[in-house]
Amino acid sequence: MMPSQPGAVDVASPELYRAAAWGAEEPSVLLVEDDPGDALLVEELVADSALGMHLRWVRSMAEAREVLATEVPDCVLLDLHLPDAHGLEAVSQVRASAEHVAVVVLTGLAEEGTGLAAVAAGAQDYLVKGRVEPELFGRAVRYAIRRKQAEQDAVALQASQMQARENARLERGLLPRPLLRGDGVEVVTRYRPGRAHALLGGDFYDIVQTADGTVHAMIGDVSGHGPDEAALGVALRIAWRTLVLSGVTGADQVGRLEEILMAERATPGVFATLALLTVSPDRRHVRMVRAGHHGVLVVGSGGITWVEVDGGPALGIVPGLARWPVVDLAVPDGAAVVLFTDGLFEGRVGRGAERLGEEGLLALARELAGQAPTAFVDGLIMRAEQLAEEQGGLDDDVAVLHLRWN
Incomplete structure (x- = not known):
């Protein structure tokens, strides 16, 4: 055989x-x-x-x-x-x-x-x-x-495809549309859910220009992940826009947002970091309030720097006792300010516990110096994701707001 x-x-x-x-x-x-x-x-x-x-x-x-x-x-x-x-x-x-x-x-x-x-x-x-x-x-x-x-x-x-379409519609509804009243302000925004999340997480941002021409920008991050944190982030964003349009700004605004966080958070340990930016109508004065949030990038013709002004604790850490100073931020003529959440630089970049970190993100940003705003933001997120690919990608959500004015 x-x-x-x-x-x-x-x-x-x-x-x-x-x-x-x-x-x-x-x-x-x-x-x-x-x-x-x-x-x-x-x-x-x-x-x-x-x-x-x-x-x-x-x-x-x-x-x-x-x-x-x-x-x-x-x-x-x-x-x-x-x-x-x-x-x-x-x-x-x-x-x-x-x-x-x-x-x-x-x-x-x-x-x-x-x-x-x-x-x-x-x-x-x-x-x-x-x-x-x-x-x-x-x-x-x-x-x-x-x-x-x-x-x-x-x-x-079919169910997966329907869920993906529903998720996309929900995200479009939850993410804000910049409220700008005239020319002279250029905004690029991006939101990228972390690899473990299909929908929005606790990161949030917004930008509003009031009738007098003042530009108000905000970015924040609710601790934790899940639908409760996402809902809280949306509540804080909507409350912030309402306060801005009502004329409440600065430290008073942060205090009101903390009250809302205390009332809306699902568990006592939840907190939120926040960074607020106000650009005067003449575009010559920029003020910033920082509540437990990290610094920002200032992108100008002379280079890119990491700026971290004095601030107070995150919302919900010491409720009713915290103070948040309003600090002048030096921004050269024609420069841009980039606000972002920590998911952009906390991704692991090696087999151990090493993370990209603030210095690593600044180095990536400097490599992209001279790029147009959209290319700069997309390139920054892409490079951070590439460095984290060995560990499966960026775990946390990422929100970025690039703001430039004439």
Whole structure:
């Protein structure tokens, strides 16, 4: 006898055929049939089929429901004339008990129309009793299982696509649109959820220009991740815009935001960092308030610097006791200010605990000096992500606001 070629299957060996078709396990099949003669016929088909199966026989729908409550077979062979279920009702009951299991109905010779109706009602196939050869029987069961798996994969894919579209719509609704009243102010904003988050996290930002021409910008970060933190970030952002339009600014504004955080946070330990920027109508005076937030980048023709003015603690750390000074920020003519959250520089950049850090981010920014604002912001995020790729990418959310004025 000639040896088999590598990877070939010896069709004379049912065991090898089964392993090739199903791997290490044979499909489990639940036969729901009240007629012992028909059940014996199915047992013989299984014995003669090249496809091995683990067959279990029950006589009624009640017994089938008991089995399906604790076991999940690959396929149910279902007679449509049971003592406690008849016709398409039997198909509906099996699907209600085990929606992920393939169903093949067994019909009589004169009931092919019923078999087609069962397929339309959710069964994967039908077989006519007494008219099925062992090879066709095995193939029908195998294809029914594969067809059910394909149906489930298609449903899961469609659900995933719908969720992605819904997420995109939700993010568009939650992210702010800059409220600018005239020319002379250029804004680039980006929000990138962390690798473990599908939707917005606790980072938030906004920019508003009031009627007198003053430009107000804000960026913040709620501690933690999840829907509660995201909701709190949105609440703080909306409250900030309301306060700005109501004429409340500076330290008073931060105090009001802390009151809102205290009222809205889900757990006592939640806090939020915040950085506020105010540009006067003549564009010559810039003031900043910092509440536990890190510094900003000032991007000018003379280079890029990291600036960190005096500030106070994050919101919620010492409620009612904190003070937040309003500090003048030196910004050269024609320069830009870049506000961002710490997710941009806290990504791991090595196999150990090393992170990009403030100095590393400043070095990346200086490599991108001279780029247009959009290219600068996108390049900064991309470079930080590339450095963190070895550790799976940036864990935390990233928000960036690039603000430049004439």
